[in-house]
Amino acid sequence: MNKLLAFAAITLLTVGIHQLSQTESVDQRLQFENYTTKYGKIYSPAEKAYRSKVYEDAMKQIQIQNADLSSTAKFGENQFTDLTPEEFAALYLTRNQSNMNLNAELYVPQGPVGASADWSNITKVKDQGNCGSCWAFSAVGAVETLLTLKGVLPSNTWLSEQQLVDCDRGTNNGCNGGFENLGISWAKKNGLTTSDKYPYVGKQQKCQISTGQYKPSGYQVVSASNMYTALSYQPITVAVDASSWQYYKTGVFDKCTLKSLNHAVLATGFQEDGVWIIKNSWGTGWGEKGYIRLPAQGNPCGVQNESYVAYLE
Structure with a gap:
């Protein structure tokens, strides 16, 4: 009798586990279907099975990251959740390695450091898509905000990243990476046109258009000790290691790695506690409507290693 009861208990437990597994499988499939609909993902049948597994693994990793109660950063699904970290890096972390010119003009502070600064609303968040053109977005962002603040560029007028991608064919490599400071130099020499005349593809x-009417006077190197001062007056380009940014959703991101400066972004300000406000080029569906915040302490993600400011004489 005891053996029979034990067998029955084991049978019920096995059935329960199987039913739970089936329920989880159905839930996971439904979650992935909702994800593909939300982000407009279209796959072949074979790729869909592969992407579903990648997505499932990513969601498990996101759960592990969110279980860390010591961090204010939170993670979640976005347009990159169906990519492996290796695929993500190959598509989006393509900035060329350091091009710091030791003879370049240095930024000299012209005023005090503000208590805080936020230039985030000067220009809109853009999306580089499946093109390794972060360098162009960082360079254009620096020029665009500078000329807007100086009253040279009308508000709600955007400059063309596509022009840099197509026409700056010296050291920069279009969708295969480049240098944001050299992008600013190209804009100084040739001028940038607007995105309505040269839209991003x-x-x-x-x-198609090799010149434009909007020109900065050049760029200056911003030292680590002067970054907060420079940010008190305008945004600056920064190079970062964004290897760990794939699933970021909100909060102060304290999970940085620092192996290589593989991504170019725009620092648009800082909070009163020194937290960096960083504008990305992955669209408003990523992070905090296109932004990420980095902690004030240390050198998070290498944010202080290589930065430039566009200037106008």
């Missing part, structure tokens, strides 16, 4: 093509 997210791929490299033949140069």
Whole structure:
């Protein structure tokens, strides 16, 4: 009788586990279907099975990251959740390695450090798409905000990243990476046109408009000790290691790695506690409506290693 009861208990437990597994499988499939609909993902049948597994693994990793109660950063699904970390890096972390010119002009502070600064609303968050053009977005962002603040560029007028991708064919490599400071130098020499005249398509093509009316006077190197001062007056380009940014959703991100400066972004300000406000080029669906915040302490993600400010004489 005891053996029979034990067998029955084991049978019920096995059935329960199987039913739970089936329920989880159904829930996971439904979650992935909702994800593909939300982000407009279209796959072949074979790729769909593969992407579903990648998505499932990513969601498990996100749960582990969110279980860390010592961090204010939170993580969640976004347009990158169906990519492996290796695929994500190959598509989006393509900034060329350091091009710091030791003979370049240095930024000299012209005033005091503000208690805080936030230039985030000067220009809109953009999306580089499946093109390794972060360098162009960082360079254009620096020029765009500078000229807007100086009253040269009308408000709600955007400059063309596609022009840099197509036409700056010296050291920069279009969708295969480049240097944001050299992008600013190209804009100084040739001028940038507006995005309505030269819209972004997210791929490299033949140069269509080689000049433009909007020119900075050049760029200056901003030392680590002067970054907060520079940010008190305008945004600056920064190079970072964004390897761990894939699933970021909100909060102060304290999970940085620092192996290589593989991504270019725009620092648009800082909070009163010194937290960095960083504008990305992955659209408003990523992070805090396109932004990420980095802690004030240390050198998070290498944010202080290489930065530039565009200037106008």
